[in-house]
Amino acid sequence: MSQGLDIEALIRLRKQTRAISDALRSQAADYLATLAMLVRPQHLFGEYLQGAPRSSGRETQHHFKEFKELYDRIGSAAPFSLIHELEVPLNLLNTTPELYALEYDLPLAGRTVRVTSPTRWVVGFQSFELERFRKVIKDPNRSNAELYRFVIHYLVLFYCFSKSGGLGRLLLGLRFPVSFERLKEFGDLPFCVISSPVRSSLPDESVIRSATEISGNATFEELVSREDILGMQDDIRQRLLQTVEGL
Template sequence: MQREFDIESFIEQRKKTRIVGDLLHEQATDYLATLALLIRPQLVFGEYLQGAPRGSGREAQHAFKEFKSLFEATASAEPFRLIQELDVPLEILSSTPQLYPYEYDMTLAGREQPVRITSPVRWVLGFKGFELQRFRQVIRDPNRSTAELFRFVVHYLMLFYCINRAPGLGRLLLGLRFPVSFEKLADFGDMPFCVIGSLVSSRLPDEGLVLKSTEIAGNGTFEELVDEADVRNMEDAVKERLLKAIDAI
């Protein structure tokens, strides 16, 4: 049975979601700014990148060889179908990490176009200037610029490679309550993306409520709602670990 749409309750949930989402995004962005130096491609690939200082020759060579294999396997497949090779030194236009909305489409009965769903507590990690929304637009454009698509693929794969090869960074972000995962996203084939989450979950209400909300708003977007219980039940992992150690004596 479809629930009755309670506009007052929904507005209150949206306000709480926006407050929690904004605060978490601000905190995650602050942490990323501090950790940015740990994921700079220039430190990994050295002279294989334009303008980068010379690094450890053997390590940089090994890293670039691995990245080249990753690029060739991903870029040549759907939906990219790129045939360009990586020219050395490779040009990297941006190496500043930035959070972009985690989005996906949802098909609802009674609506012709899918609804674009956004998570308030999860984000896709990319480099500044390489917005995920623009990347999706380039892929779908039949008259797309091959050069622009190439740059997007290179920058997102390079960020993935740099984070994936540094497990300590993932453990650090987990300790800061922003776990990192690697996922495939709709519209991007088998390309792996870095996703930053939080200890707060979000969910969708009944489909009927999502449909009613989009009808009232007059658009095709909806944001998941934060689970308030997660916020109220959050525990201090360090405190619990210390208490267990003391109790074990």
């Protein structure tokens, strides 16, 4: 998206972006709530999860061993540096998926701008907001117990999504694909990110710089234009065309 600064045009584009983002997020949240039963920590961990019934001993042992290795590698490293042993059984306070804003830092002319994506979201559990997670990590007087709970809940969610190929295929078919990404400030912790079928982008740096100077704060949101909507790709259409062309 390349354009000069036009305050009125930027205001209209921001308003349009917010409306599109709200509609897309609502749709993604609805799909996620409907498919939440496929995020199955009880099934994967069995008796290793507090309150869960016993299941196949060999299978749950395998999943718990893999999860422990994941926790030992990521939890002990920066920025978490946890000395907490993995508690058995795992105690999950909430297993209802929630969408949180995907944010990242953009270095810009000697300052850093915090950018929000209106078309992509991080999946977490309710009550484990991503912004709160950031604050806990940065707090020198943080509670290690709280930090441990955040790490465990996001790792469990990642592990469940990574082991549920059917969930990923369903969301892809609904045009809200899931990817696993690492975010700055969170070390090697992998996050589940849901993307929408519409792409958003940033305008020229001069626009961002001027807009943040006018607003007085170092935050900006990627923008969605009408052309972005018209440029949406239909994966099923593309696959069918490729199938026909191959005959």
